[in-house]
Amino acid sequence: MADKKLGVIADDFTGASDIAGFLSENGLQTIQINGVPLQPLPNPADALVISLKSRSNPPREAVEQSLQALRWLQKNGCNRFYFKYCSTFDSSAEGNIGPVTDALLDALQQDFTVICPALPINGRTVFNGYLFVGNLLLNESGMQNHPITPMKDASLLRLMDAQAQGKTGLVAYPEVICGTESIKTCFARLKAEGYRYAVVDATENSQLALLAEAVKDFPLVTGGSGLAAYIARSYDRQAQNLPALIPAPGKTVILSGSCSLMTNQQVNYYKALAPSLALDAEQALHNPDYGDELYRWVLAHAEHKPAPMIYATVEVAALKQIQQRFGVAQISRAIEEVFACLAVKLKAAGFTNFIVAGGETSSIVVQRLGLSAFYIGKQIAPGVPWLKTLDAPVFLALKSGNFGTKDFFEVAQGMTL
Ligand SMILES: Nc1ncnc2c1ncn2[C@@H]1O[C@H](COP(=O)(O)OP(=O)(O)OP(=O)(O)O)[C@@H](O)[C@H]1O
Numbered sequence: 001m002a003d004k005k006l007g008v009i010a011d012d013f014t015g016a017s018d019i020a021g022f023l024s025e026n027g028l029q030t031i032q033i034n035g036v037p038l039q040p041l042p043n044p045a046d047a048l049v050i051s052l053k054s055r056s057n058p059p060r061e062a063v064e065q066s067l068q069a070l071r072w073l074q075k076n077g078c079n080r081f082y083f084k085y086c087s088t089f090d091s092s093a094e095g096n097i098g099p100v101t102d103a104l105l106d107a108l109q110q111d112f113t114v115i116c117p118a119l120p121i122n123g124r125t126v127f128n129g130y131l132f133v134g135n136l137l138l139n140e141s142g143m144q145n146h147p148i149t150p151m152k153d154a155s156l157l158r159l160m161d162a163q164a165q166g167k168t169g170l171v172a173y174p175e176v177i178c179g180t181e182s183i184k185t186c187f188a189r190l191k192a193e194g195y196r197y198a199v200v201d202a203t204e205n206s207q208l209a210l211l212a213e214a215v216k217d218f219p220l221v222t223g224g225s226g227l228a229a230y231i232a233r234s235y236d237r238q239a240q241n242l243p244a245l246i247p248a249p250g251k252t253v254i255l256s257g258s259c260s261l262m263t264n265q266q267v268n269y270y271k272a273l274a275p276s277l278a279l280d281a282e283q284a285l286h287n288p289d290y291g292d293e294l295y296r297w298v299l300a301h302a303e304h305k306p307a308p309m310i311y312a313t314v315e316v317a318a319l320k321q322i323q324q325r326f327g328v329a330q331i332s333r334a335i336e337e338v339f340a341c342l343a344v345k346l347k348a349a350g351f352t353n354f355i356v357a358g359g360e361t362s363s364i365v366v367q368r369l370g371l372s373a374f375y376i377g378k379q380i381a382p383g384v385p386w387l388k389t390l391d392a393p394v395f396l397a398l399k400s401g402n403f404g405t406k407d408f409f410e411v412a413q414g415m416t417l
């Protein structure tokens with residue numbers, strides 16, 4: 001077990017840094033990589049996390065990218081794999097989680113795996129196969145209004161049945177709490193009955209610890225970052241001391257492209273502390289000079305402490321209006337594009353610390369910054385570590401939409417050296 005190198009395929013960049021943060025905090029030397037590299041990584045690691053931007057892609061593209069990632073991880077010594085998706089099971093109408101899971105199972109010549117998005121520390125729990133956010137069902141939690149992947153059903157069994165080739169069964173709470181052997185017996189029964197995936201209930205970390213033990217010999221596990229933390233613990237490494245990876249003081253910017261409930265609170269809180277500018281959706285779509293205008297505004301406020309913020313974040317009613325007016329895909333892409341161009345210009349102007357909110361937004365920003373890979377630093381909030389690029393003093397915090405408390409942007413900057 002201890003000699004198995006873990007290869008993670010994450011379907012977005014905030015999700016990748018989420019799992020990388022938990023692996024690292026629980027003792028695994030972890031490197032997060034931007035996409036599928038062209039060459040091997042020289043740096044030693046217990047876990048390699050490939051960040052893809054495949055969550056909202058057409059399923060065929062997501063499958064292709066995930067298989068490329070798998071092949072690269074295999075070539076680079078990984079012999080145990082984790083498909084990381086969102087703890088709120090974010091998937092498009094067609095759904096990518098099912099097809100990618102099927103493709104990875106086939107490539108690894110396996111016929112069974114688990115589905116476990118639970119992340120209790122951030123309020124994501126699974127009971128009787130239903131996914132909860134706090135005490136609300138997923139489809140009543142605000143996630144039903146997600147800009148790109150609205151989640152209208154909380155049943156993980158139904159969601160998987162709609163997306164995947166095989167049958168999905170359940171390992172229910174009473175069987176989980178009986179312990180690892182009980183979970184393994186359920187797996188054996190489900191396999192014998194022709195099920196290909198087992199949704200596993202988990203309402204607390206203690207159940208994730210039992211599950212981590214039960215999947216010890218699985219070549220492929222799928223889930224959120226909660227289970228991964230316990231898989232890392234089972235490697236029995238010493239937890240790492242990470243203070244060196246807190247960013248040095250430097251020019252900092254906050255780019256918020258998330259419209260989640262929590263990001264709305266974080267943006268509102270931060271607006272009272274620092275210069276902030278709302279990104280205008282229409283300008284993003286129609287004004288080719290808009291990125292330059294935002295760039296000049298950020299430069300004019302570069303010395304302010306705490307750092308300036310550009311935000312596209314709006315509440316759900318405004319978001320719906322904007323989407324109806326311009327089209328969901330068009331406006332999402334246009335806004336992401338503006339953030340990406342802005343980040344590139346700011347890096348060229350000497351900005352070193354980027355705090356980005358939103359998975360799609362973070363993914364495009366990091367892709368365009370062209371940073372190859374990252375060491376994992378301290379967690380600012382559960383699931384959001386500071387990242388430092390392998391080869392330059394550039395630091396990133398990639399915040400998943402609903403992660404962090406309302407003072408997240410302030411707390412992140414308070415951690416600089
Ligand atoms: N004002 C807006 N109008 C329309 N679309 C917007 C607006 N602001 C942001 N968006 C788009 O909404 C999407 C938000 O997705 P993103 O993944 O970045 O955030 P999130 O879903 O909250 O984060 P996560 O996936 O980490 O939970 C992006 O494509 C972004 O461009």
Ligand SMILES: O=C(O)[C@@H](O)C(=O)CO
Pocket residue numbers: 012014015016018019085086087088224225359383400401
């Ligand atoms: O699992 C989560 O909630 C996050 O890491 C994520 O994937 C958000 O994009």
